[in-house]
Amino acid sequence: MADESELRPGEMDDALAAEYVLGVLPHDERALIEKRIGSDAAFAARVATWQAHFSAFDPDYAEVSPPAAVFDRIERRLFGAPAPARTAFSLWGSLAFWRGLAAASLAASLFIFFRPDGAIFQSQAPVLVAELAATTGHMGLVASYDPADGEMRIVPIAAASDNPKSLEVWLIAEDGRPQSIGLVDTADKGLIRISDPMRQRIHQGVSFAVSLEPQGGSPTGQPTGPVLASGTLRSL
């Protein structure tokens, strides 16, 4: 529509990239450009440059809190409804219960509260709990730690069982360095006995991660496999 004869090819591409980033082009032209971004790296770089320039205008957008229900819908679309309990193991049932409840508020959806025997927790005993959200969508884990006897339990929510690898649990301290807590022994209900020196380091706010390691644990002392899950410890 414009007289494009006066533009050199480089200028032409640059103008197009700028127009795309501004958003002034009609729908069909935008679609063509999006295709080109995927196949033409030099053109994609021009687009990225304009994006970086114009992002200086981003402070012009006022912040408006969206209704809480929007995040619930996002989670439901990405992760589906809470998994129904498929076992007599009481903890799993209560977990599903809490997960369902958690849909009501963002804060509650981050943490679940239960006692290792599956009863709803009534405070008093300082049991610390972390939900280790699964990163692959195939499984999730719940860790509970009782400072009184130094016992940590890792319980799979939906274990992918036929895997010859080990799940290794890491404590992520404030400095961000992972330290191995131990391997998840699925035969022993996920019990990990925490060593005395390590007990000192487990308190509210520290994070845990679970990585997939060769059978028997990481050969290097640091996570080598993918991090399957991570979570932060909170007091009940």
Place this chain on the structure above:
Amino acid sequence: MAGLISRVALGDRLAFARLYTHTSPKLFGVCLRILRDRTDAEEALQEIYIRVWQRAKSFGRAAGTANSWLVTIARNHAIDLIRARKRPTEDIDDRTDIADESVPNPETAMAWKDEGRRIDECMGRLPSAQSRAVKQAYVEGLSYVELAELFSVPLSTIRMWLRRGLLKLRECMESHG
């Protein structure tokens, strides 16, 4: 913020929830400003965060900061939606309502201001109508058709005029290194 996105790329749902808490007011603001309709903006916001979850792995390869990466995803989606519509309904009253409801948040407002402002100087060298058109197009997602109406000139004229401004802008930005 970049750390959160890296954790989201690993599939960390808690990090995703935290990222949403910190950034959704900004991205919702983008949707409202461009789409000018609350229901559409809520729908768009859902779609945007689904993309954020799916594309978090590509963040490391993208240029720019975490904030601009997120706003780019939001703007692109909102503009695609509004261009796919036949015609946006202009309603001045709605837009005033939206502005009144905006929540000032000093903590996050600071975070959105850390982008370089070098472009301001170059924008200042453009004729004021041209720089106004560029900024309004970006922030409000105006189309060439809307700009032509706004400036009461034919479509082909507005495109040529804006392109000249954009190329001048590029020249200025490049000369600053």
